[in-house]
Amino acid sequence: MGKKILICDDSLMIRTQLRDFINKLEGGYEVIEAADGNAAVEMFTANTPDLVFLDVVMPGRGGLECLRLMKEANAATPVVMLSSVGAKHVLKEALEAGASDFVQKPWGEKLISSIIERFTGGA
């Protein structure tokens, strides 16, 4: 099995689009998904993913709180924020909390594949 990527987003549309795209990439990445903040933290600790895509606005725990908890659990795992809210204060807070990168929705395929390559070194 290839590297493991955790997608945390309450939107089924975003999860479906991203999962379909990652599944098309060469190398056979394993995609796991969480639909809210609580599930995101649980899946992170239970599955030790190689890369996380994390939404900012989610029901339950918000993305920034999830990010802090993930960093406490394993600071080495890269977490990339994926959000429609690319406002300066959100960017600042995310980077201060340890986010590895920030992607403004709607995401582009080229950008996502380069992020995956950069942080996982390929599957």
Place this chain on the structure above:
Amino acid sequence: MFIQYFGSYLLNKGLLNPDQLKEAIELANSTQIKLGILAMNAGFLTADQITEVQMLQRTMDKRFGEIAVLKGYLTDSQVDSLLKTQEKGHLALSQAIADLDFLSLKQLETALQGYKNESGLTNQQISAIQAGDTDTIVRVFLDFSDLKAGDQYYEFASLMMRNIIRFLGELAMIEEQLSTKGFEAPVMVTQEIHGGVSLHTALAMDEETFLTMARKYSGLKMDAGSELADASITEFLNLNNGLFIVNLSNNGVDCDLTPPEITRNCQLTTDQGFVIPFYLGSGTINLIISPVSLG
């Protein structure tokens, strides 16, 4: 953009029937040329540069020409020259109507003058509509001049109009806003913007339009009433509001969003909000803006 307004006038006056208008618009749209193609034709941009600008346009609330200038690919005067060429595209509807022999040139001239007189639009406003200038269009058709937060309402409506063009690929026509009191909708997606600015926002429509829009936005296959359809429309509102917040942030105002919610068969009771109908070829999307909760 002018095609929608003038086309609607021709329909309401009985000068064209719906089938004739549809045929004329299809013919006219097939001859409308995008700025990127005009720039490539003029030797200003390469295909790779056009693709790059289009990709950036998906994440920035800026027009194609603005981004091309920011990237140093086009100068302001080149953009002006291309826009002038593109503006002539609105004549495509008149050309199509004449080519299809639906109206004579004399009848067209009279109709165009009649539209100008009845709409009360100035030549400058008509030029703005022809150029697809959404900031001007919302101020022509909507009136929030009595509201303290009126400018934000105009900006929000203008952004939605641009995003409908960008992400749904449809030109939208708007008319005067309505009150939210008593407004009913089969399905409505809501999201609150809070912080430096407080706004309750929503998109409401019928189920058929909802599914069409969801498929267009996501590019995914889905069934009516599916979770994926709901997720697609909530994400579209989320995207619009995210861009609105980025614009506010760039002006020093920090805001956040609540997760979007979806409700069916709703009726609004507040009289403090506004419904702005966006008429698209595939249905009507009602944008709702309110200073108070819509729940």
